[in-house]
Amino acid sequence: MATSTKQEKKCEYEKLNKYYKDGKLTFDVSKEPTIAEFTDCIGEPIHLVARCVLNTPENFPYKTKTDGTPTKKQREYFIDDPTYTGKKVDYLAIDEAKWSDSNNEWLYCLVYNKHIVKIGMTITSLKQRWCSSYSCGTSRAMTKGSCSTTNFIITECNFGAVHCGMDVEIYAISCPKEAVSVSRFGQTKNIYTSIVRGYETMLCRCFHTTYKHKPVLCVQEGK
8 A cells, every 4th residue: 555755744842732733723712701891891992903813915015126026025925735834924014003013012812713812911012912023833833942931822823723724812901101210319209100910810810710621722811
């Protein structure tokens, strides 16, 4: 009997199989609370700021010169092949002002088909967190050991969700930085302090208290 010469692609990080395996999410998204339910729970709005899409020319058109011809340098696009190891998804702003704002810190919810699967925070802009940090979580980078395991798991799950037709969206809450007046070395200065990590803990605790579990993709929950 003839044997296939094509090798199956191995998982670069075994823990991924807990959340995404054989091209499918391993959890039931519908069992997670909706963003509307959680908004009512916390008593303040959570704003839709971006959506996750496949990294294809349809979503991110080729760069062109003024004469309309393609530039020499282009992004590497996703190829729908199990052996592809590059960037599979990327993010498009829905609210550009909030998405790119680095003057504030941010809490965010990752949402699949309106159901919350992850809560997180960033001290940088949301765009920086998702388009740079999370987007580094490719199979290629994981094989090299040059990306965090959390970034890899979230990116692979986002791809799996988008690829099977789910809406993958980012919702966020602004956390303005607070300034304190500090006197030292004969100087007095207003210094901005970061408190978003504390807010993340409070938000996660509210989620857990209400729903008796943490969001399914909170693989590293703030303490």
